[in-house]
Amino acid sequence: MAKEAFEKLFDKAAIDAKVRKGFPLRHRWHNDFHLEMPFGLVNDPNGLSWFAGKYHIFFQWNPLGVEHRHKCWGHVETEDFVHYRLPALALWPSDMHDKDGCYSGGGFVEDDALRLVYTCNCRDGKKRIPMQRIASWQPEKGIVQKDAIIIEHEPSGYTAHFRDPNRFLKDGREFLVLGAQTVEEKGRAVLYEKKAGAWQLAGEIKTDLPDFGYMWECPTFLPLAEGDVLLFSPQGLEAEEYRWQNLYQSGYIAGKFDADSLEFQHGAFHELDQGFDFYAPQAFLHEGRAILFGWMGMPDLEEEYPTREEGWLFSLTMPRELRLSDGRLFYAPLEEMKALRKGEARKFTAARTVEFGQMIAQKSEIELEILLGDAQQVHIDLAYIGAGEYVRFSYQRRTSVMTIERHGMKCGGRGVRRFRLAVRDSLKLHIYKDKTAIEVFFQDGAEAASFFVFSTQDIVPNFVISADRKLDKIEGSFWELGGFEWNER
Ligand code: FRU
Numbered sequence: 369m370a371k372e373a374f375e376k377l378f379d380k381a382a383i384d385a386k387v388r389k390g391f392p393l394r395h396r397w398h399n400d401f402h403l404e405m406p407f408g409l410v411n412d413p414n415g416l417s418w419f420a421g422k423y424h425i426f427f428q429w430n431p432l433g434v435e436h437r438h439k440c441w442g443h444v445e446t447e448d449f450v451h452y453r454l455p456a457l458a459l460w461p462s463d464m465h466d467k468d469g470c471y472s473g474g475g476f477v478e479d480d481a482l483r484l485v486y487t488c489n490c491r492d493g494k495k496r497i498p499m500q501r502i503a504s505w506q507p508e509k510g511i512v513q514k515d516a517i518i519i520e521h522e523p524s525g526y527t528a529h530f531r532d533p534n535r536f537l538k539d540g541r542e543f544l545v546l547g548a549q550t551v552e553e554k555g556r557a558v559l560y561e562k563k564a565g566a567w568q569l570a571g572e573i574k575t576d577l578p579d580f581g582y583m584w585e586c587p588t589f590l591p592l593a594e595g596d597v598l599l600f601s602p603q604g605l606e607a608e609e610y611r612w613q614n615l616y617q618s619g620y621i622a623g624k625f626d627a628d629s630l631e632f633q634h635g636a637f638h639e640l641d642q643g644f645d646f647y648a649p650q651a652f653l654h655e656g657r658a659i660l661f662g663w664m665g666m667p668d669l670e671e672e673y674p675t676r677e678e679g680w681l682f683s684l685t686m687p688r689e690l691r692l693s694d695g696r697l698f699y700a701p702l703e704e705m706k707a708l709r710k711g712e713a714r715k716f717t718a719a720r721t722v723e724f725g726q727m728i729a730q731k732s733e734i735e736l737e738i739l740l741g742d743a744q745q746v747h748i749d750l751a752y753i754g755a756g757e758y759v760r761f762s763y764q765r766r767t768s769v770m771t772i773e774r775h776g777m778k779c780g781g782r783g784v785r786r787f788r789l790a791v792r793d794s795l796k797l798h799i800y801k802d803k804t805a806i807e808v809f810f811q812d813g814a815e816a817a818s819f820f821v822f823s824t825q826d827i828v829p830n831f832v833i834s835a836d837r838k839l840d841k842i843e844g845s846f847w848e849l850g851g852f853e854w855n856e857r
Pocket residue numbers: 411412428439471472473487531532585586647648667
């Protein structure tokens with residue numbers, strides 16, 4: 369395709385103007401404190417970084433339709449994760465290298481510039497030719513300038529499923545980690561190291577997971593003070609009763625990585641999220657915080673999302689802070705999210721009861737602690753009464769299993785997710801309910817779950833707690849939440 373043809377297809381001025389017209393987002397299924405676009409398909413967060421006083425959030429975006437095609441990078445920036453500059457098109461296919469998509473990658477600051485690194489997707493018939501390219505953010509123009517191709521093809525022993533470069537520093541050395549597939553069709557994370565100005569193949573991260581899915585996507589390496597963490601999204605794990613229940617997974621291993629031998633001594637792979645709609649997250653470090661965004665969505669299941677008929681698909685999660693303790697990550701909504709609260713907390717409490725209801729708002733934050741007393745089973749419902757649709761969190765003490773159920777939903781995904789959750793006497797949930805996006809933190813962030821609920825009714829669900837025997841005590845705080853503020857570019 370000639371240069372002009374790309375420019376016609378990805379007409380930045382026209383696309384940006386259409387985005388401006390789309391804000392504020394109007395459809396009742398659109399969320400107010402999750403990053404979404406008025407049209408097109410959003411997937412992985414990309415290039416997460418802090419540069420020149422602002423956080424930069426890029427993301428995979430097809431501005432031309434709701435299919436996984438025409439992948440570009442959209443961009444927003446913010447100082448506080450609540451006030452944003454309107455999104456705009458930042459990077460798009462423009463030459464033979466990335467003609468079939470500007471795929472995922474990371475961001476980092478170098479020589480006072482924000483550098484980005486991404487996968488150029490190029491197909492020649494059935495063949496893929498993945499190349500990795502460095503690029504730079506041009507703040508004045510609000511676009512990404514493409515620089516050199518730094519890795520021209522996959523290394524030998526790997527297939528063309530070789531993508532999603534992300535840079536990290538370890539022991540003063542500079543690495544790129546990429547998602548890869550061996551010719552035996554096993555997922556891997558492969559490293560390149562920058563030596564004398566050039567990126568050289570270092571080899572794969574040696575883990576205890578030689579046979580763990582057929583492809584690993586979107587790796588992030590976090591050298592935290594408490595230990596090293598590798599986040600990645602393996603494809604091809606088979607669902608089990610209490611784990612790996614989504615079509616594709618996202619999780620982490622934590623331990624100690626040796627930059628000389630490339631050996632990673634690590635604990636078990638643990639999923640980052642227990643919800644229905646979470647994939648391909650990315651995290652970055654800034655001023656001692658590890659901040660993660662996930663893609664709220666799932667590849668290859670677009671038909672489960674009714675917004676497709678309305679011309680848009682998917683969101684990013686809220687930003688989440690990661691903390692490593694005893695080899696496990698703990699999650700918390702970013703402190704800045706407190707600014708979404710409208711007014712003071714409304715406290716609620718009840719004692720010795722089997723059922724309790726509390727009024728909430730369309731956009732709510734609920735902090736809940738339940739002292740279980742004699743109860744063996746407790747349900748926490750968001751019930752769209754009348755429609756017969758509800759979301760139910762059920763905890764069963766005997767098995768230590770938390771179940772999330774989307775029941776009776778007439779639009780969108782349904783079904784059940786189950787996971788183990790250690791609870792003694794007190795069950796804790798921290799719930800963020802946006803218009804259709806819900807994020808829940810369990811037991812002070814030991815687990816989290818992100819998912820959508822598309823009720824047929826435009827109503828605020830009833831929030832009801834019930835149990836099989838008397839609960840000792842229910843204590844909670846509820847806030848009505850506002851949404852993001854969007855400023856002109
Ligand atoms: C993950 C992913 C990445 C790829 C991108 C393309 O969702 O498949 O591996 O770079 O999406 O949009």
